[in-house]
Amino acid sequence: MKRILFLCTGNSARSQLAEAAMRHLAGNGVEVCSAGMRPEGVDPRVYEALAEQGIDSSGLESLSVQDLADQHFDTVITLCDKASDECALFADSDALLHWDFKDPKPLPGLKPFRDTLDALIARISLFLMLNGTESTSAMGPVELFKVMSDPLRLKILMIIEDEQWVTVSDLVESLGVSQPKVSRHLALLRDSGVLETRREGQWIFYRYTENLPVWVRHVFTTVRNGNPGIINQEKLQLSQLQQRKVPDNRSVKV
Template sequence: MMKKNILFLCTGNSARSQLAEALMRHMAGEHYLVMSAGTKPEGVDPRVYQVLAEQGVCADNLQSLSASDVHDQHFDIVITLCDKASNECALFADSDALIHWDFKDPKPVAGVDSFRETFEGLRDRIALFLMLNGEAQDSVVGPVELFKIMSDPLRLRILMLIEDEQALSVGDLTKVLDVSQPKVSRHLALLRDGGVLQDQREGLWIFYRLADHLPVWIRHTLSTVRNGNPGMINQEKLKLTQITDRKKPGFSLKANNQVGV
């Protein structure tokens, strides 16, 4: 995998962006070349070194740079960490991705606790970023296509049931959704042809499950919708338990259990 250049940008390049630079290097390994800069650099706050040392994160080569000094470099991703820096994105207009994470400046607060809180917030945000961007994004399903698919109530319930159960047959879906088998089949075919689901035959039964090569960001989206709306498919789940002759798949579903690993 080719390394990507990433720049963290804030006003002073003295606290938030320095913590983010060190953390990204620590957590991403060799997958990213990481830098940070500021619109009005002030020098690295000593509390940055203290917190990084507490967490066992290397602080080597941290320095305060001006955004104007690096504006002629190409960065694949520019992440701004304050509103003022966000207004300077025009300096990096050729970047592939411009992202804004708004973090409160920890410097005005006395002591180190505010820096520890910023460190923890950045660690969580970077962990999510790496999880969702740790693979080649070659899927034909983009955000617009995904949300169009999910905008249909029946397709959304199908996806939530399969996300929850991991694999379901056409017959089981027909029984719990109270719609005709041809209608369920049409929606399943659309989801399969769109690259979200795949089917697998087992004897006389055909099961549908999330596609093996579904990008992590889509799996994460589906999981978030399901867990954020736990009562969405209560009635369907209850009906599944009442199917006495329900056929369970015998194939491995390990490929569908990647979110949160």
């Protein structure tokens, strides 16, 4: 079972909200704790904000980071700058993250706690989406951005992001480059683990590999949506192709 620790100064607001929200969203597959350098007790508004969202707040307590210093956590997430130095107490953790959230305690009323909880839920949901599935892929950020650094390869990836399946001839026609050049880039993308192929008769189709890590897919989708005009001309060229070949259910990996 994965163990996650949230740290902030007083362990009274941000880290308490994060602990309850993570436990609520992650379910039984994750053990969640929180602590602070100078525990101040749980602010009553924490319970109100959590209750409004239907999130269980039972078991929340304000702990000192020293109480947990001898324990191992897979991920340690600090929620304020003052707590970031405390990561040194958990040097054996697999991941040390910093999410900078403004302390809602000095602000009046319940709204600052509601806003903080909403922002934490969004960040935790993204974290769980990107880290919730184990992958055997050896691809890391350096390898990914090296693959994406070539303009032609980037366009190939964006076309596949839209089309899901493409053939070499699709790419040759839409990109306006030679078949050997397209094939070289496709071979590199396949060797890197980004693409896989399926054969149907004489046709070979390329798509994203099935075991591509979720965070990599998220990067591709973000790049595509953040740059909507990046393959306009290529899309127009594809739309003009006559009798374009598409895969059917008989496809097999090659």
